[in-house]
Amino acid sequence: MTDRKEFRDLSTPAQARDAIDGLDLAPDAERVPLDEARGRVLAERVDAGLDVPGFDRAAMDGYAVGGRDTFGADEADPVVLDLVGTVHAGAEPDVEVEEGEAAEISTGAVMPPGADAVVMVERTTETEAGVEIRTAVAPGDHVMLAGADVAAGERALGPGTRLTAREIGLLSALGVESVPVRGEPVVGIVSTGDELVRPGEDLDSAAGQIYDVNSYTIAAAVAEAGGDPVLYPHAGDDYDEMERLLRKAAAECDLVLSSGSTSASAVDVIYQVIEERGELLLHGVAVKPGKPMLVGRLDGRPDESADDPAEPSGGSAYVGLPGYPVSALTIFRTFVAPAIREAAGLPEPATATVTARMAAEERYGEGRTRMLPVGLVEAPEAVGEEGDATGAAGGDRDLLAYTVDKGSGATTSLVEADGVVEVDADTAYVGAGESVEVELFSPDVRPPSVLGVGEDDPALARLLDALDRPRYLAVGSREGLRRFRDGVPDVVATTAGSPAGDPEPLGAYDREWGLVVPAGNPEGIAGLGDLVDRELRFVNRGTDSGLRTNLADALADLADERATTRHELVEAIDGFELAARAHESPARKVAAGDADAGLGLRATAEKLGLGFVSVGTERVRLFANPDRAEKPGVEALVTALDERLAAILDELPGFGQ
Template structure:
């Protein structure tokens, strides 16, 4: 029997930070072509080896003059100078400005010998073939950029640690630098583990419990954003020898090796054994939620950090503990916009005795203030990655965060912005098309019942509600539509399903929606009506339907079960059946309403949604079984 590794003496977060900081991730400096230097960090000081500009040049179109020849000149009493030639940008002057003379000059051109100022062309007038009237007095240096005015030879141009943006690239170009000494980007090898993982693009066998590998690409993007160079390695299963081979290969080629999965206290999780056998395990387990199963150690000459397997946990632990270390190694500063302040939109209880890294979403209220709400589908839910904008650190001694309490949010990315509109509620094909006409909305398809609950709590801007609705929730109706619903069946309806009675009386496999869905609520009402007709209880009829409690989350999911041959019927929409080439037994029409938070009716995005609803007739034409109401 394989020995089971237990979590003992969980490290505090400070210990995890210290352990990672003790690892050497910093690569050697390198020289890169200027064209590839944007976003890199200078490894050493760059001094100017020439004046910029390297000559006195005109900063305006006009005439190069000796300034003292213009003293006293004005509109009433202009000075007249002899024109002796012209100087163009990029050409060496072939004239000399003597007393009483001038030369026409273009912006950027070299000042000719003898001239010390430029009179702009608007303050001059031609008189005859070779005479120019000067209608203003100028001082030496007027409209002239002298050699070295940008930067003089020998001056300190840029210091070590400078992040090279387009501005610095421009200066280096002006200095004639075609190669730039920069800090090396730490190479970070990424190995995802677990027999259940399949890389995107490969065939997925859901029946075997397979899922697509999310972490490799998510963490790689985080590494690149932090200034590192991500290197993806082939997928490793839970076999010790294969895992050891991949980890050792990565340790030879990279400064840091990251793995995800195979770190928890399970008999099949072997990665900690690889680290103990071939390196040094500094800690196993951190007192944080999510992300307790975290490893830190050394593997040969490389640093190693083991991340949890669940995507949200992996990204949270990476963002909190690993990304700062990658930035330090690359010399990239912490982005100033990586943390935002806001107020809790709802009260959130906790009290588990360890630090909680709580995934949260952001939105703005009508006044433009940032509100923060918890996002918790469980650490195994991949969609939490796009629903959460960052994390809030909750101290172990905290029992709850109060509504309106100020919190700091560590963003998953400095590019994160609150959505223009936060909507919740029913999953609906027409709604998806309407949301496309809004700017950067976020919609959470949690179902009608849950959508109303969240609207009552005051978090979302709008809730989309379908089917029977008897909940008294304060809201403003923005508009809506009707959709035809019923039973999705195989093409041709081979079982001759006639309606709800067929589900009760015939030997059929049925797939329902979850209890939050408006479709399930409408179906439940029809089952109750049938029960009244037959003089039995609703519970009696439900017990006769094989699969009434076999529920799925999305509006298309029952239809896809029918399409796959796993069910004889599923609750769904006509438009879904038509699109998938399935049969359909109509059970009626269902109202769908968009209900707004009364505190957000003045928010621009809510007004925009109302306008979209008013002009939505063209969208129903593309979907069967829809009409505006």
């Protein structure tokens, strides 16, 4: 039996940063062709090897002249010069300009011998006598002299310069074919766990399998930080296989990142591999999410061609990330990404921090630094402003920050949050209305145009497609009404109950609900009474769902008919307390053969090819916070309701107005 590894003294976040900073991730410099250099960082200074331009050239269309021949010329008393030829761009001049002469010239053309200035064509007129010059020019006027852009031997670009389109343009002008650049750290990514399946492969949910999220999210994050990600096959929880993959990655990469198998459980053995095949520098950090982080060094796999094959071949830095996607990405972004950027020679990204007010109190007492994911919404004072979350277009904004914390295992937290509030380990709670600093996930983050909460509904999902940057949190009618009461969202959708106060009604429609059953209704289910009277497996919705509230009301009516209590009927239904999260979830349980009936909509049943037993209709109602009715996103929703709702309802069985 494997001994359990205990977390003892957790390292502080500062100690974790120091441990990672002490790892050597920087690869050797390399030379890359110019057409592959965009975004790379120069490793050495680049000097100009020639003048740019390499010749004196005309800066505009006109006539090449000796400036001395135009002295005194003006509109009232022009000078007439003899026209001796034409000089085109890209061609060597075949004329020479003598005293009293001019040559027609194109922009960018080589100045002909004898000429030292250009008269713009707009100040000239060709006549039978020659070229009439109506303005005086001095030597050098409208001429770019050789080396005026960059002179041979001049410092063109220095080390550490990130190559964008501008720098590549300059290098092209210098005739540079390839450039020395900082190497991109090669980062090997190994996800661990027997339960992982790569997207595109068959998934057996009944066996506890889940899709491998971390390999792809971490690879994308590595690339954004300036590294070169390499995906390795995922490792199971077998020690030998984990060792083989990790050491192979260590031999081929500058840094190895694993995710999962870093906690203190008996099956999480990755720390054993690091201790036995490298050096474990840190195990566990006082931060949430992300406590089970490892930092160390790892020997490469044995080199079979060496005199002593048992000796390691090379090695790399190593960081073990937690298995849950939110934890893994938070730890990567906080601790690992800065080290990759430094190794690649990239600067820290532009600071993207905004001040917001906490929408609700957040209590915390675990003694660890908390990386609290939050979403942002514009408060009433900010309505009508446009721009990004930093207020670049509209000045300072009044923003509310609401927590987006479904747990580290919830991948939707990755896209529903706009940034992170770092809460010190000694802070017991953050009060509602308290000012906090939100570190945005990028400077481009913008609050949603409209934030909605409430009932999960397919018609509303289609309606939101017509809006720009909406965000909708399907938390159910009851939870949606609570959040609406607290003043966080702009809009609420409810099928059970009405908002308190004086909300702004936006629109409403009906949807048919009932029992979703297998195709053909093999059990002959006719209504709710069958759930009570027969041994049928049932799947319900969560307690915050309006569908569940309406089911409870229907059972109350049935109880009245039978002269009993709703509680007695509920107790008789097998699975009444088995709650599924989304509106399609119970139907999918039925489709999988895990239930005889599930609470759902007619539209869902027909979409999945299942049977349906109607129980009734319910009204979906949309309300806006009255202080935000004129918010552009709310107004866009009203327009969509007016222009698109009827067509959407026609497409969905059981929906109507």
